Amino acid sequence: MSTMIRRRPTVGLAIVELAAAAALVGGPGRATPAQATPPIGAWQNILAYRTGKCVDVYAQWTGDGALVHQWNCRMYESQHWTFVPTGDGYYYVIARHSGKCLDVQNASTAERATVHQWTCVGWPNQQWRLEPVTHLPYPGYLLVARHSGMCLDLFDASPADGTRIQQMRCSGFNGQWWSLGPPQ
Incomplete structure (x- = not known):
């Protein structure tokens, strides 16, 4: 049985707004050399390098707990993401269609834990850093969850x-x- 954690959206929204404001006025948030800086304020597709398919919110749902999976890129806003800096090399990854964050369910530290969308509340399970994968023919990254140190992963x-x-x-x-x- 899965237990959902209730989160207060107003706190999360304020955190995201403060982080965005800090980025706009040149606040801290510079990545270390081992990290990458995504385009800030731009909507992006996050694509599985192996398949070329988009990270997508299931059925374009806007509610908390909607699963994140891969799907053919179709110009759906549920496939558009923006990176909002936390101020220390991590980012909130926010879905365009819902304004919700990429989130590891229940702040789990277990392997194979579900990734879904949830109201942005500023918790570490909603914060990701990008680490370049340098041996690829075009830019690729690992997305590493702050709370667990684990990577965003396409099942099998x-x-x-x-x-x-x-x-x-x-x-x-x-x-x-x-x-x-x-976006494509």
Whole structure:
């Protein structure tokens, strides 16, 4: 049985707004050399490097707990994400259609924990850093969850639409490589 944690959206919204304001006025948030800086304020597709498919919120749902999976890129706003700096090298990854954050369910630190969207509240399970994967022919990244140190992972690196996104121990496996691109 899964237990949902209730979160207060007004606190999260204020945190995201403060982080965005800090980025706009040149506040702290510079990445270390081992991290990458995504385009701030731009809507991006997050693509599975192995499949070229988009990270997508299931059925374009806007509610808390909607699962995140991969799907063919279709110009859906549920496939558009923006990166809002936390001020220390991590980012909130926010879905355009809902304004909600990419979130590891229940702040789990377990492998294969579900990744879904949730109201942005500023918790560490909603904060991600980008680490470049340097041996690829075009830019690719690991997205690492702050609370667990685990990577955003495409289940079994499957090419199938609907394949769930989860967190797993960072292994360098190609199911953990992601690229960023303009909405398509």
